Amino acid sequence: xxxxxxxxxxxxxxxxxxxxxxxxxxxxxxxxxxxxxxxxxxxxxxxxxxxxxxxxxxxxxxxxxxxxxxxxxxxxxxxxxxxxxxxxxxxxxxxxxxxxxxxxxxxxxxxxxxxxxxxxxxxxxxxxxxxxxxxxxxxxxxxxxxxxxxxxxxxxxxxxxxxxxxxxxxxxxxxxxxxxxxxxxxxxxxxxxxxxxxxxxxxxxxxxxxxxxxxxxxxxxxxxxxxxxxxxxxxxxxxxxxxxxxxxxxxxxxxxxxxxxxxxxxxxxxxxxxxxxxxxxxxxxxxxxxxxxxxxxxxxxxxxxxxxxxxxxxxxxxxxxxxxxxxxxxxxxxxxxxxxxxxxxxxxxxxxxxxxxxxxxxxxxxxxxxxxxxxxxxxxxxxxxxxxxxxxxxxxxxxxxxxxxxxxxxxxxxxxxxxxxxxxxxxxxxxxxxxxxxxxxxxxxxxxxxxxxxxxxxxxxxxxxxxxxxxxxxxxxxxxxxxxxxxxxxxxxxxxxxxxxxxxxxxxxxxxxxxxxxxxxxxxxxxxxxxxxxxxxxxxxxxxxxxxxxxxxxxxxxxxxxxxxxxxxxxxxxxxxxxxxxxxxxxxxxxxxxxxxxxxxxxxxxxxxxxxxxxxxxxxxxxxxxxxxxxxxxxxxxxxxxxxxxxxxxxxxxxxxxxxxxxxxxxxxxxxxxxxxxxxxxxxxxxxxxxxxxxxxx
Numbered sequence: 014x015x016x017x018x019x020x021x022x023x024x025x026x027x028x029x030x031x032x033x034x035x036x037x038x039x040x041x042x043x044x045x046x047x048x049x050x051x052x053x054x055x056x057x058x059x060x061x062x063x064x065x066x067x068x069x070x071x072x073x074x075x076x077x078x079x080x081x082x083x084x085x086x087x088x089x090x091x092x093x094x095x096x097x098x099x100x101x102x103x104x105x106x107x108x109x110x111x112x113x114x115x116x117x118x119x120x121x122x123x124x125x126x127x128x129x130x131x132x133x134x135x136x137x138x139x140x141x142x143x144x145x146x147x148x149x150x151x152x153x154x155x156x157x158x159x160x161x162x163x164x165x166x167x168x169x170x171x172x173x174x175x176x177x178x179x180x181x182x183x184x185x186x187x188x189x190x191x192x193x194x195x196x197x198x199x200x201x202x203x204x205x206x207x208x209x210x211x212x213x214x215x216x217x218x219x220x221x222x223x224x225x226x227x228x229x230x231x232x233x234x235x236x237x238x239x240x241x242x243x244x245x246x247x248x249x250x251x252x253x254x255x256x257x258x259x260x261x262x263x264x265x266x267x268x269x270x271x272x273x274x275x276x277x278x279x280x281x282x283x284x285x286x287x288x289x290x291x292x293x294x295x296x297x298x299x300x301x302x303x304x305x306x307x308x309x310x311x312x313x314x315x316x317x318x319x320x321x322x323x324x325x326x327x328x329x330x331x332x333x334x335x336x337x338x339x340x341x342x343x344x345x346x347x348x349x350x351x352x353x354x355x356x357x358x359x360x361x362x363x364x365x366x367x368x369x370x371x372x373x374x375x376x377x378x379x380x381x382x383x384x385x386x387x388x389x390x391x392x393x394x395x396x397x398x399x400x401x402x403x404x405x406x407x408x409x410x411x412x413x414x415x416x417x418x419x420x421x422x423x424x425x426x427x428x429x430x431x432x433x434x435x436x437x438x439x440x441x442x443x444x445x446x447x448x449x450x451x452x453x454x455x456x457x458x459x460x461x462x463x464x465x466x467x468x469x470x471x472x473x474x475x476x477x478x479x480x481x482x483x484x485x486x487x488x489x490x491x492x493x494x495x496x497x498x499x500x501x502x503x504x505x506x507x508x509x510x511x512x513x514x515x516x517x518x519x520x521x522x523x524x525x526x527x528x529x530x531x532x533x534x535x536x537x538x539x540x541x542x543x544x545x546x547x548x549x550x551x552x553x554x555x556x557x558x559x560x561x562x563x564x565x566x567x568x569x570x571x572x573x574x575x576x577x578x579x580x581x582x583x584x585x586x587x588x589x590x591x592x593x594x595x596x597x598x599x600x601x602x603x604x605x606x607x608x609x610x611x612x613x614x615x616x617x618x619x620x621x622x623x624x625x626x627x628x629x630x631x632x633x634x635x636x637x638x639x640x641x642x643x644x645x646x647x648x649x650x651x652x653x654x655x656x657x658x659x660x661x662x663x664x665x666x667x668x669x670x671x672x673x674x675x676x677x678x679x680x681x682x683x684x685x686x687x688x689x690x691x692x693x694x695x696x697x698x699x700x701x702x703x704x705x706x707x708x709x710x711x
Contacts, residue, residue, distance in 0.1 A: 073625050073670070075677035080623040084416065084681055088148035091133070095152035098131040099123070100687045107157045109474050113303045116159065117246055120304035123160045124167070127153065128194050136168045136192040140176050143355065143427045150359050151366040155688050158484035159304025161363060166242040166305070167191070169356050171198035174252040177352035178274045178323035187250075187276070198250035199243040201277075201310060206235035209497045212346060214272055216255035216312065218322075222333045225319050229253060229277055229312040238310040240491075244279065245295040245308030252323070253277045253312070259333055270335055271342035274323040274349065277315060290315040301483030325352075354442050356492040357449040358419075358426045364449075365415045367485050368456045372412050373679045374477060374694030375405055375463035378470070380676055381698045396672055399665065404466050406668035408459050409678060410634040413627065415452050417614040418607040422448050443505035447603040450495035450502075453488040460485060467693065475708050476691045500592070502599035507575075510568050542652055545659035553612045556635035559652075560605040563645055567598040608635055626674060633667040640664050 099105055105123050107116070127133050135153075138146035146168070154161025172191040175183050190196030207213045215236035218227045231237060238244075244251065257270040279291045287293050292311040299307065319329060326345045327337040339345045379396035386392040395401050422444055429441045464471040464478035471478050489495045549555055571594045578587035588595070611631045618624040639646065640660050646652040652660070671678070686695050692705035 072673045073629060074622055075626045075674045075681075076620060076622045077677045077680045079620040080626060080677070080681040081683045083618055083620065083623055085683055086144075086148070086420065088145050089683070091145060092148055092152035094131065094133060095127070095149060095156065096685065096688055098127065098133070099156045100685075102126065107159075107304070109480075113298050116304040117306045120157065120159050120163050121247055123157065124163055125194055127164075128192075134192055135164060136172050136188075139168055139173055139355070140430060143358070143430060144423050147359055147362045147423050151363050154363045155366055155370060155684070157304060158367070158481070159302045162242065162302055162305050165356065165359055166199060167194070167197060169359055170200035170353075171243070171248075171250065171252055173353070173355055174200060174274055174323065175276070177355075178252075178325050178349060179276075180323075180325055182320065183276070183323060196250055197243060197247045198252065199241050199248040199279075199308075201238040201241045201244070201251040201253045203238065203240050204235065205237045205239045205309070209494050211254065211350065212272060214254055214256065216253065217258055218253075218255040218273065218275055219258045219267070220260065220319070220329055220333055221316070222260060224316070225331060226316045227257075227275060227319065227322065229255060229275065229315040229317065231311045231313070240296060240307050241310060242305050242307055244293060244310060245306035247306055248308075249278065249280045249282060249285070251277050251279050251310065257322075257327070257329070257335075259329065259335055268335075270327065271346055272349070273327060275317060276321040276323065277312070277317055279310065288315075299487075301480070301486055351438055351442055354445045355426065357445040357498075358422055358441075360488055360492050361422060361445065361449040361452045362419045364453045364456045364485065364488055365412065365419050367481055367488075368408075368412050368415065368452075368459055369682045369684065370689050371456075371460050371463045371478065371481055372405070372409050373682060373684060373689055374691045375466050375471075376409060376675050376679045377695065377698065378467050378476075378693040378701070379405060381693070381701055382468075396675065399669075401466060402668040402672050403665075404462055406671045406675065407633060407637040407664075408462065409671060409675060410630045410637065411455060411459075413630050413678075414607050414611045414634045415448075415455070418448060418610045419452065421610045439505065443502050444606065446493060446498035447502040447599060447606070449492065450489075450498040451600060451603045451607075453485070454495055457482070457485060457489055470693050470705070473705075475705070476693050477689075496596065499596045499599040502602060503571075503595035506568055506598060506602055507572060510572055539650070539653075542650055543656055545656045547663060550636060550660060550663055551632045553615075553631075553635075556632075556639070557605070557608060557612065559639055559646065560601070560608055560635075562651060563642065564598065564601040564605050566645075566649065567594070567601055571595055571598055604638055608638070626678065629667065629670055629674075630678065633664065633671055636660055636664040636667065 105119070105126055107119060107123075111119065128135075133149060135146055135149045138149070150161055150165060150169075153164050168191070175187050175191065179187075187196060191198065202211060202214070204214055204216065207215070215232055216238065217230045217232060217236075219230070220227055238251075238253070241248075241251065253275050254272055255275060257273040259268045259270060261268045277291075278288055279293065280287055290313045292313065294309045296307040296309055319331070322329060326339055326348045327335065329335055337345055339348055376396070379401055380394055382395045383392035384395050396405070422441075425437070425441050425444060429437045460478060460482040464482065467476065467478070470476060474480060493501075544550075544555075571591055574591050574594065575587050578590045582590060608631075611627075611634060615624060615627045615631050618627055639652075640657075643652065643657050643660070647654070647657060680696065689695075692708060693701050695701045695704060
């Protein structure tokens, strides 16, 4: 055993690593170990899921090529085309020091080059092959996150709104111009006073029966469209979200039909001048993503043809009559927003791409960097220190977990776009909201940890952590504030919980609530609560049961609290009183989904060495999460004190094991040096310091 290896949980040494020669202590230890040998105490479900071995105590041999092949998926070739194009065009690579205005123009040239010169047309895959679109988006974002967001605004938001909210006439008119960048556009939803509360938007679109036109108006400063990407400099069109107002013949005079989307030209196609009635201002320099031209818009009686209403879910006839296949404002609103979840899917997927880059740089540098060591012996790698392993190895495990979880999300989203199944739409909406919120929050914290883990050299802009952290920060806010999105997940869970007890059907993601709720809500088994053997702790059944037990307990308890408080506070007050509880519930459920998908990925891996490596990483992910919330499990006696200690020790040991193959694990992400672009994170460690000093001018 190496000098810095933590002791595994079945060692006879104490937690401080001191030899224990005390006879009584040894006897107690033997008695505890004997509990695991009794046949009546075999772990439950042992026959339902194969226990995948992980090569015992020996270092795993990882076939990086095979693991990378399993990880990369079927669209790695198109990603490589993106990487190769920008690597061949150094003038299109974003320098470290660049002004806001220069960055915006460079970003536009990058996108135009990708589409027109490299011939990569992402828009063609937005609806027909979303998985390929998201793969391109991840690759483009790794070139420059501003470029990834600008591309997302053009194709996911502006283009996606035309495809998903419009009808054939809109696709026929706008598709080619959006695809080839002749029609750069933006997505004007957010207002100065309203972001998350889209139903509270105050921009107005009034139908003029005489002229067969809509009149778009900004009634006050609070209704200014704000943070609108692509609008400050480049956009020629905007999808504007506004309340649709129709004239009536009754005493009210008008009828509010709720928020709808309209195509509004904002600049002249030839001169690029701002059109009459449209006022555009620049939102200015931001914390990050300064290659994206965010602007603010005001509309003063801007007239557009009736056909510019994106009318998939609601239409206005020539005589001013409103028709819709959906019976209410709320139903139409839900359908409209449901078609826009692709943006959340893309952000979750892209956030994992950012996390991969950060983890690659931090792990490679930690393997390279040597500081201190035993007396009169060479210095050791800083990743040999347990504290560094504690920072980075669970993070590496989480990166793998999120990779498979977001691939699952993309698959579900692609299936939804083909089937339009109502249950699947609700499932994908909640899953995309939860994964977007959970993954982007985790990645943002991880970026700061990686910067710190790389010491002073991590603070150099050339080594990327600062830029990545600043650019990624807003991922927690746009396409839905993370706190708001987690509440949507909690609300959906409560709906499923209610249906379970009313005999309704549940969608696939929530099956465990139907199948096992009663067992999860029963008193913990005092026997299994004491099991501490490594085979048991590494059994995926134990791990999933623990995650599901926690979620089920949280769900049942918050449902009871809401019922209690709603009697005195009303539904809104009760929700606010239980809000932190609800957020914890949502996060717990998402962690359960992530683990389940990781276990599936381990079992599906065809290469034995890769499967063993993934099993090791999956076990670390699961046990680290359990340990991080060990108080919850202890409070309800789901885990006895001895078992909690065993979980802690085993998670530390697994961190050590993952450290031993960490180079192979980050290499398997298959991102070349010209994509990671950090001298301290180069794949060939011997070149790292020389590249770094060359940057400084030596």
